[in-house]
Each structure stands twice: as structure tokens, then as C-alpha cells.
Amino acid sequence: MIIGLTGSIASGKSTVAEMLKELHLPIIDADLVARVVVEPGTETLKQIVEAFGEEVLLDDGTLDRPKLGSIIFHEPAARKTLNDIIHPAIRQEMLRQRDELLENGSKDIVMDIPLLFESRLQHFVEKILVVTVTEETQLKRLMERNNLSEKEAMARISSQLPLSEKEKGADAVIYNNNSLESTREQLYKILGKWNVLK
Numbered sequence: 001m002i003i004g005l006t007g008s009i010a011s012g013k014s015t016v017a018e019m020l021k022e023l024h025l026p027i028i029d030a031d032l033v034a035r036v037v038v039e040p041g042t043e044t045l046k047q048i049v050e051a052f053g054e055e056v057l058l059d060d061g062t063l064d065r066p067k068l069g070s071i072i073f074h075e076p077a078a079r080k081t082l083n084d085i086i087h088p089a090i091r092q093e094m095l096r097q098r099d100e101l102l103e104n105g106s107k108d109i110v111m112d113i114p115l116l117f118e119s120r121l122q123h124f125v126e127k128i129l130v131v132t133v134t135e136e137t138q139l140k141r142l143m144e145r146n147n148l149s150e151k152e153a154m155a156r157i158s159s160q161l162p163l164s165e166k167e168k169g170a171d172a173v174i175y176n177n178n179s180l181e182s183t184r185e186q187l188y189k190i191l192g193k194w195n196v197l198k
């Protein structure tokens with residue numbers, strides 16, 4: 001079964017992905033893929049520099065992620081420009097990794113895709129698992145984890161569909177406001193129902 005793991009920024013996808021890794025399930029991580037496809041020398045990085053200028057590069061030629069983030073999380077048009085450049089490359093690499101895992105005999109695969117709904121990638125997966133939290137918890141955890149002001153954190157949260165909308169499109173929802181044990185319990189129950197935990 002191909003499981004799409006999603007949620008919104010700082011809702012707890014990586015936390016759940018870690019729990020899935022402990023169960024030895026293979027994970028395809030869209031955020032990680034998004035880093036690989038912009039490594040120096042790639043066509044994608046070249047296009048980003050053409051669109052945003054040399055100032056989004058660090059001295060060593062790698063992408064200045066905080067700089068690009070500070071542009072695209074505040075400007076919808078700039079975000080669209082970046083998405084149009086980078087998303088095709090991310091999709092291609094994620095599908096390549098999925099096909100490789102299937103060829104090597106993996107039956108259950110997790111695709112961790114933060115923008116699964118925003119990018120309309122529901123057809124990539126067979127089941128959608130949404131990790132959700134209340135808005136207050138999301139804001140608090142994002143500010144703490146990324147050391148962001150409330151304004152910067154809100155800009156990032158507002159760049160995505162509300163979690164309440166994502167919950168509606170889910171096959172299963174994990175409520176991640178409480179302890180990690182509670183989250184793990186919910187996860188195991190869902191995997192059991194889907195026959196992933198035998």
C-alpha cells in the first residue's frame with residue numbers, strides 16, 4: 001500500500017515519519033527530495049537563480065534557504081514562480097524513488113508530502129494520513145522549532161491550506177496535540193486497520 005503522509009507545517013509529519021521508520025517502512029521524504037533537486041549544478045538551481053537572482057545563493061554556490069524562504073512565504077506570486085520551477089523536479093524524483101522501491105519488492109511505502117493537497121497529488125497514493133494539531137499548537141511549535149517571530153510563523157502557516165480542510169480529505173487523521181505516546185497509539189491503530197502492521 002502506498003500511504004501519503006501529510007499535514008501542515010509543524011503539525012508533526014516528521015515525528016510520525018520517525019515512528020514509521022522504526023517499523024522499517026520505507027519513507028520517501030518530499031522535503032528531502034526538494035533539497036536534492038536544487039544541489040549545485042542542477043538545472044533546477046539554475047532556473048531558480050534566473051528567476052530570483054544571484055542573491056539567493058550563498059558564497060559556496062548552494063541555495064540560501066532562509067533568504068529564499070523569506071521571499072516566497074510573503075509573496076504568493078514569488079511562491080508560484082518557485083513552485084512552477086521546483087515541483088516538477090520533486091515529483092519526478094519522488095516517483096523514481098517509489099518505482100525503485102516497488103521494483104525491489106517493497107509492498108508498503110510511505111510518501112511524506114507536506115503539499116499533497118495543495119499540489120493535488122492525491123493520485124500518487126492509495127491512502128491519505130493527515131497529521132493535525134490545533135492552530136495554537138501549530139503556531140507555538142513552529143515558532144519554537146524554527147525560532148521564528150509570530151509574524152514569520154503565521155506567513156508560513158498561511159502559505160498552506162488550513163488543516164481543517166486537509167482533515168476532510170483524509171482516510172485517517174492523527175491528532176498530535178498531546179503526548180507522543182498518544183500519537184503512536186493512534187498511528188498503530190490506523191496501520192492495523194489498513195493491514196500494514198501484521
Ligand SMILES: CC(C)(COP(=O)(O)OP(=O)(O)OC[C@H]1O[C@@H](n2cnc3c(N)ncnc32)[C@H](O)[C@@H]1O)[C@@H](O)C(=O)NCCC(=O)NCCS
Nearest residue numbers: 008009030031034065066068069072083086114115159160
Ligand atoms: C523555500 C525553501 C527554500 C525554504 O527552505 P527551508 O529549509 O527554510 O524549509 P524546508 O524546505 O525545510 O520546508 C519546511 C516546510 O515549509 C513548507 N513549505 C515549503 N515550501 C513551501 C511552499 N512552496 N508552499 C507552502 N509551504 C511550503 C512545508 O511544510 C515544509 O515542510 C524550501 O522550503 C523550498 O525549496 N520550497 C519549495 C519546495 C517545496 O514546495 N517543498 C515542500 C514540499 S514538496
Ligand SMILES: Nc1ncnc2c1ncn2[C@@H]1O[C@H](COP(=O)(O)OP(=O)(O)OP(=O)(O)O)[C@@H](O)[C@H]1O
Nearest residue numbers: 008009010011012013014015141145176178179180
Ligand atoms: N506530540 C508532540 N508533543 C510535543 N512536541 C511535538 C509533538 N509532535 C511534534 N512535536 C514537535 O513539534 C515540532 C514540529 O513537528 P515536526 O517537525 O514533526 O513537524 P512537521 O509536520 O514535519 O513540520 P515541517 O512540515 O515543517 O517539516 C518539532 O519541534 C517536534 O519536535
